[in-house]
Amino acid sequence: xxxxxxxxxxxxxxxxxxxxxxxxxxxxxxxxxxxxxxxxxxxxxxxxxxxxxxxxxxxxxxxxxxxxxxxxxxxxxxxxxxxxxxxxxxxxxxxxxxxxxxxxxxxxxxxxxxxxxxxxxxxxxxxxxxxxxxxxxxxxxxxxxxxxxxxxxxxxxxxxxxxxxxxxxxxxxxxxxxxxxxxxxxxxxxxxxxxxxxxxxxxxxxxxxxxxxxxxxxxxxxxxxxxxxxxxxxxxxxxxxxxxxxxxxxxxx
Numbered sequence: 001x002x003x004x005x006x007x008x009x010x011x012x013x014x015x016x017x018x019x020x021x022x023x024x025x026x027x028x029x030x031x032x033x034x035x036x037x038x039x040x041x042x043x044x045x046x047x048x049x050x051x052x053x054x055x056x057x058x059x060x061x062x063x064x065x066x067x068x069x070x071x072x073x074x075x076x077x078x079x080x081x082x083x084x085x086x087x088x089x090x091x092x093x094x095x096x097x098x099x100x101x102x103x104x105x106x107x108x109x110x111x112x113x114x115x116x117x118x119x120x121x122x123x124x125x126x127x128x129x130x131x132x133x134x135x136x137x138x139x140x141x142x143x144x145x146x147x148x149x150x151x152x153x154x155x156x157x158x159x160x161x162x163x164x165x166x167x168x169x170x171x172x173x174x175x176x177x178x179x180x181x182x183x184x185x186x187x188x189x190x191x192x193x194x195x196x197x198x199x200x201x202x203x204x205x206x207x208x209x210x211x212x213x214x215x216x217x218x219x220x221x222x223x224x225x226x227x228x229x230x231x232x233x234x235x236x237x238x239x240x241x242x243x244x245x246x247x248x249x250x251x252x253x
Contacts, residue, residue, distance in 0.1 A: 012064055015135065016041055020057045022134045024075070026142055028094075029086030031078050040138050058082060092125045093146060099125075100153050112163050112234050120158040126150055155186040162194050163246055170194045178207070182214050192230050193246055204234050 012018050023040040024032055038050045041057070062075055074088040099122035106115040128145035131139055154177070161170040174191040181187055188211040195204040208223070208231040215221050222228075233241040 006010075010059060013111075014057070014060065016053065016057045017061050017064070018134050019136045019139065020054065020230075021061050022136070022139050024082060024084045025089075025091055026139065028084050028089060028091055031081045031083045033081040037081065040136055041210075043137060093149075096122045096125050096149070096153070100156075103156070107160070112160055114165065116157065116160040119153055119160065122148070122153055123157060151181065151184065155184070155190065158190050159246075162190060162197070165197070167194045167198045171198070178210075183219060183244055185215075185224050186213065188223075189227055189230050189245075192234060193242060196234055197246070198243055201234055201237070205231065208234075 012021050019041040021035060023037050034051060034054065037054055038046045041054065042050050047053070058075070058077075065074055066072070069090065074085050076083045076085055099118045103115040103118035103122065106118060107114075129143070130150070131143040134140070134143070152191075158170050158173060170190065172192045174187055174194065176186045177184075178191060188207055192204040194208050195201070195207065208227065211227060212223050215223055223231075229241070230245065232238070233245070
């Protein structure tokens with residue numbers, strides 16, 4: 001985990017310091033109670049010395065931020081806990097969400113190329129899984145929700161590639177993504193669309209069969225209504241339905 005202050009990077013090297021900063025960052029602008037910080041850092045069975053050790057971790061995080069040039073008030077102490085000052089801190093995830101919103105607005109204004117650029121910029125902010133170097137079950141649960149946001153944006157970005165008829169590029173990426181995320185129906189649907197519009201209807205139907213088998217075998221469920229409708233449209237060569245799916249999938253979430 002790193003913090004960047006006016007192009008200067010502060011590495012937060014200690015495990016406890018990373019957990020402390022992550023807990024505060026995930027609640028940017030809010031006071032995080034000492035008890036909550038202790039749970040995030042040590043789990044449900046913290047040592048008796050945890051509050052004292054937490055003070056040390058706070059001091060070390062403050063020092064690292066100060067060495068990178070952060071304002072003295074970037075981290076605020078209260079009797080009940082600590083807070084990262086929203087006016088002094090910008091999180092990558094906040095920038096990511098702003099760019100996703102910009103993409104949605106551009107798509108609604110019928111500017112898909114601009115929407116695609118915004119999503120590419122948003123996704124470029126990710127340098128790996130959220131909180132990859134933070135070993136804390138409570139924080140990892142919150143990181144899972146951040147990963148879902150990333151995957152949703154990725155799905156939207158690929159749907160825009162298809163809407164803009166960048167079919168071959170989308171197919172290459174989607175083949176990898178379906179293998180990496182075999183339970184995510186949106187990737188299957190986008191792959192079916194891209195294959196259909198390149199004249200590979202039989203391959204599109206094979207993708208549906210793979211999805212149906214995977215979901216039934218691993219999760220005991222059937223494909224959702226969108227994926228089933230896609231199969232029927234491909235079987236019937238219903239171009240109108242598939243064109244509507246292609247135009248509507250870009251920022252459907």
